[in-house]
Amino acid sequence: MSGPLRLLPGDGDSLPVIPRPRTRTRARPSWAEDPIDELAERLVEQVAVAVHPYEVAALLESDGLTGDQITARYGRPDLFTLAEDLHARVPRHYPEPPPAPDPWRPDHLRCALRGLVFALPGLAYVLGAGLWQGTADVSGLIASALAAWAWNQALSHRAYLRLAAGGKAAAGRTLRIGAPAGALGAAATGLVVSGPGMGAAFAAGQSCYLGAASVLLVLGRERVLLLTLLPVAAGAGAGAVQLWQLPAALAPVLLSATVMLAVVAAGHAIHAALRSAPEAAGITPKLLRSLPYGLFGLAAGVLAALAGADEPRSVVVLTLSMGFAEWLLYRYRSLALTALRESTSGRGFVLRAGRALAYCLSAYLAVLALGSLIAGVRPAPLLGLGAVLWTALLLQAFSLAWLPAAVTLAAAATQASASLASLPLGPAQLGCCTAAAAVLIAAACRLLGRPTAHR
Template sequence: MSRDLPAPPGGRPDTLSAVPRQRRPRWAAPDPVDQLAERHREFIAAAVHPDEIAALLESDGMSDDRTRERYGCRNSFALAEELYERVERAHPEPSGPAPDPWRIGLLGCLLRGVVFALPGLAYVLGAPLLAGPGDGSGLPAGTVPLLAGALCGWMWNQGLAHRAYSWLGLGDRDACRRALAGGAPVGALLCTAVARLAAGDGDPGAVFFAAGEACYLGAATVLLVLGRERALLYSLSPMTAGALFALVQPVPVWARLSLLAGSLAAVVLLAAREVAPAVRQLRPGSVTLLAASDGAEEKDRVSPRLAASLPYAFFGLGIGVLVLYAAVGDVIAHEGRGSVATPAAVALTLSMGPAEWLLYRFRSGGLAGLRATSTPGAFWRATTVTLVQCMACYLASLLILAHATAALWPGAPRLDAVHFAGLLLLGAVLWTGLLLQSFGAVLGAAAVCCATALTQTVALAAYPGDPHAVGLLVYGGAATLQATLVCGLLGRATAHR
């Protein structure tokens, strides 16, 4: 049905006047338009445009002739505009609780934190591979190649995980598996090569250990991206039990290596099984079938840009350097005894579970603030309160974990106020960086963390000493910068999507 009637001779469609309605006295019958408005009041009040009402009228069989004769309007569109003006807007709230996509269970986040921390126990079992005189910096034998391989692995796998998650966000799980199947082995080879170069002519045991570490990081990335945390935890159980036993009783070298190799093999096999379905599609003979099934959709498929994953990779590198400096500070304070799996590093790693859960809680609080406030200033104040609460909870959990690991760690050095202050500032840098990353401002977080890591490296090279004292100043500056970036984004509703 068209909006207007055919034009009369010499006239225009939009100049056709409606049939005038006579004024009704109070004793007369009610206005039919009012009756119609009352009958459909709920629908009309929720309409955002008169055309919605016109569609309802037409679906009820309302013709233009009936509209003119009964309601005195030119057509159903004019009647719809009249009804839209007579009924006040009243958009109903959705029934039931408001949807919150940021709700997540605490237990799952704590499980991920444990999974992140358990590989640190491998250094306890791998101590025979790292035997030998310490280097000139006071670190245990093999520390430098291990750190070099670990940093390379964190950087590579952070970028790989972002690319895989990007494919998942596009709904293409097979492409995610193919990205992981190709990226994880390449990353393991790259990390092994970096560790070999850092070792030079010595430390063959450390290079061997670093190769296993690189394979584990790649396989664990596959399992974590695909949501197989429990399978990863079960695979690490033998190594975990052996390491805990080795802390109190001597364990033969062959048993140590067997436990390490067994857990590593289990993790790698599980990761291979997860990506196998997508890899099988690329075998000769199945590529044609895959292309035929995609058809014309292949041309329209949006592929994540490789450059989009680079900030995440550099963010992983910057955070990795800062965490390793905290661990190295513990080793130096312990006069070169032990390994890089120190109480500070373990506490920071375990705290990733509460950090993840509190990030979700903050995003949930931001969504609630959007619904409960009506001005940008009120929304900024509401999200600021939520931010302070979540940050305080994270730092409190980190402090508790630091005290617990220092108390339970065999022969751990005594932690003073400077040590704890530096650890809390580093935790603030870590959590605000993750928050910026969730806001989509990962470039700023990566720039601050990498600049902080470079500053600490230069400061320690120029003024050798206690890394904790240097870190206290460096972490404080980085935490202030990132907190400023976060505060600038708190009032933007688009940052809380």
């Protein structure tokens, strides 16, 4: 077959074009559309967060759908079938919960005020330097201060416990008895060590002030305490800038004025606390719970006194840093709470909590290093002491008190023994504080790396 085959008659050789029927796109009739799509679009936000079709069923029922409407309009036999269909059509979407308020957000002004009231009392020793003479008076002052620090640390802890359990009235009752008893005991300690004289009188004033300051700090009267320090600050400041020569008889007057103002303010604060409305009586905490805090206060005082014997200006730097140290304690608790909220595994939380600890401790040590450079003291012993004190305070903030008390007591006893043996204070302090800091940091990483510690 060599030629084309004609299938139809015609003149051309090509195949004829067969006309095809014209197609027209018609809109889908309304009766053919699935009304469940419209329902899913209308309820998409509520259905997307449902974790079970029963929640969707409850939503539809609250929307007023009846069994007849479900059958006639949506073509489903019952409510639960329609709910399962909607739950399957809408993808799950669970929005993040709104950020919760941070209960550990640092109060910058309060921390700054507390830093001032921690640092300014040191001016009293500058102002009253000529009032005591000989090593006996100095020993009496140190012994009185150590007794006051130990007692007031334990008293403050117990007062805070009573404040949480029974309100300000319960804390006021504790402070009304504990503060005078501690001041009397510390003053008696100074008198026994130094004997009668101006040194014993200064120790008595120091004891009264420390007891009153503890009362005001527990009851949140930092501003009042700062005002009581104005006489001492004004006298020491005027002498420092050499505005005028301070008469020798004026120093005891200014010191006594500060002590009297602090005592009167503490008495007024206790009276106001006792008159406050009593809260529901809670369980009275045992005295033994406050013992490790007192032991830590004694050990910290011994470490600070030994550091001051070797480098007096290091104690000034340490005292000035206390406000920032307290701010960092709040900052760590805030960072740990954020880590607890964002972590999805135990290992992740351990890493985040460890980073928070490293960040806060490094920040505090950086401030101490800067202060040591400005004051011209050796930074290594001061950094070791600062690491011990800050880490111990951090563990105490989580009610882990016996371990830091035992470690700091061991460091203080070892360093005191080295001092009595006439060994160099600098290397002894560096070795003791470095070892104690290593133990406390390791304990903090282990104990605070558990999520249950941050509840």
